[in-house]
Amino acid sequence: LHIAEVIPSCCSITLLSEQFSPNTTSDVAAGMLIPHTYPGTPIHVQKQWFKETFTYLFAISNSAEASEAGIHLVSGWQVFKNPLEAEVPFWSDIVLGFRLMSAAELQKFPQHSHGQAFTTLKCECPPYLMWLEKRLKANGVQIHTRKVADLWELHSEYDIVVNCAGIGARQLVGDQQLFPIRGQVLKVHAPWVKNFIRDGDGLTYIYPGIHSVTLGGTREKESWCLSPDPGTTRDIFDRCCSLEPSLQRAQDIRVKVGLRPSRSCVRLQKEVLSQGGAKLLVVHNYGHGAGGFSVHRGTAKEAAHLVGECIAALEGSSSKAKL
Ligand SMILES: Cc1cc2nc3c(=O)[nH]c(=O)nc-3n(C[C@H](O)[C@H](O)[C@H](O)COP(=O)(O)OP(=O)(O)OC[C@H]3O[C@@H](n4cnc5c(N)ncnc54)[C@H](O)[C@@H]3O)c2cc1C
Numbered sequence: 469l470h471i472a473e474v475i476p477s478c479c480s481i482t483l484l485s486e487q488f489s490p491n492t493t494s495d496v497a498a499g500m501l502i503p504h505t506y507p508g509t510p511i512h513v514q515k516q517w518f519k520e521t522f523t524y525l526f527a528i529s530n531s532a533e534a535s536e537a538g539i540h541l542v543s544g545w546q547v548f549k550n551p552l553e554a555e556v557p558f559w560s561d562i563v564l565g566f567r568l569m570s571a572a573e574l575q576k577f578p579q580h581s582h583g584q585a586f587t588t589l590k591c592e593c594p595p596y597l598m599w600l601e602k603r604l605k606a607n608g609v610q611i612h613t614r615k616v617a618d619l620w621e622l623h624s625e626y627d628i629v630v631n632c633a634g635i636g637a638r639q640l641v642g643d644q645q646l647f648p649i650r651g652q653v654l655k656v657h658a659p660w661v662k663n664f665i666r667d668g669d670g671l672t673y674i675y676p677g678i679h680s681v682t683l684g685g686t687r688e689k690e691s692w693c694l695s696p697d698p699g700t701t702r703d704i705f706d707r708c709c710s711l712e713p714s715l716q717r718a719q720d721i722r723v724k725v726g727l728r729p730s731r732s733c734v735r736l737q738k739e740v741l742s743q744g745g746a747k748l749l750v751v752h753n754y755g756h757g758a759g760g761f762s763v764h765r766g767t768a769k770e771a772a773h774l775v776g777e778c779i780a781a782l783e784g785s786s787s788k789a790k791l
């Protein structure tokens with residue numbers, strides 16, 4: 469979408485995907501804007517990605533589009549059992565009203581001794597994906613269902629390929645640095661829960677959204693299993709009830725599983741594929757792990773910039789660039 473917005477006249481854009489909403493990893497995500505650290509990327513770059521994403525979604529949350537796009541502000545707490553874990557994070561001056569919790573607030577969490585209070589943004593993921601799709605169509609992007617087995621098969625039809633295949637990139641481009649971290653979450657009906665609660669260990673969280681509350685979670689490295697595990701469901705529910713006892717009365721529990729496309733750093737990179745003298749320009753933008761929503765606009769901006777460089781490199785071509 470960002471490519472279509474910034475370089476509209478010089479390219480025609482086609483989106484190919486094997487699956488669309490509601491059958492993607494992005495549909496499973498809680499959609500909270502809470503960055504996860506990529507050890508292979510400088511912090512100032514990650515901060516910039518988060519800032520751009522926050523600014524973009526904050527503007528949507530403050531517009532007439534907010535309910536259709538499923539974007540809203542949410543306030544709450546991240547709580548810790550140990551003071552050392554509670555250092556001020558790099559994103560503290562991007563979320564709104566970041567501060568340490570008071571002793572009175574901490575009374576709500578008898579097992580925790582420290583905490584941070586702040587307001588951030590949350591995407592209701594399936595509506596947000598539909599909203600993005602609507603904007604793609606409005607920007608003239610063609611959308612087709614298609615599984616790509618090899619990027620080279622696109623060579624005869626397109627000048628530039630942007631690879632946003634998530635965990636699918638492991639097979640598509642054979643990236644052995646990319647691995648799944650399985651996540652199971654529950655979506656429950658508990659409309660009285662208004663504040664988010666996140667255990668600082670990152671394993672247990674309660675994220676109220678527009679239609680349901682997301683309860684999490686799990687982080688199972690190298691597991692490709694997409695089936696819900698009933699024992700894990702009980703464990704998640706018990707952990708969340710111990711943080712927020714009123715959830716005992718939650719109803720309509722639905723279970724979702726997704727595979728986080730994990731890597732030490734997001735692969736944001738140009739590559740030139742060549743076969744028998746022919747060339748195909750590729751921009752990779754995958755490997756967002758547990759933080760894809762938190763940085764999606766920032767990484768999209770960087771990918772669009774790389775696409776702009778590819779278009780400039782297509783000098784001498786008389787045709788319009790096709791992506
Ligand atoms: C349980 C859970 C909770 C999460 N919560 C949050 C959160 O609160 N905040 C946050 O920031 N992040 C969260 N995440 C992380 C976030 O979901 C991911 O980082 C993000 O969804 C990755 O998006 P993506 O577009 O790269 O991948 P996907 O959503 O998987 O999209 C990839 C697309 O590529 C298509 N594709 C793949 N291979 C091919 C191929 N060969 N040919 C054609 N099409 C192909 C797929 O069909 C799919 O449509 C969570 C993840 C999980 C699992």
Ligand SMILES: O=C(O)CCC(=O)C(=O)O
Pocket residue numbers: 498500502651666670673684685728757758759
């Ligand atoms: O970690 C969080 O708190 C947000 C949820 C998430 O990103 C995840 O489960 O991967």
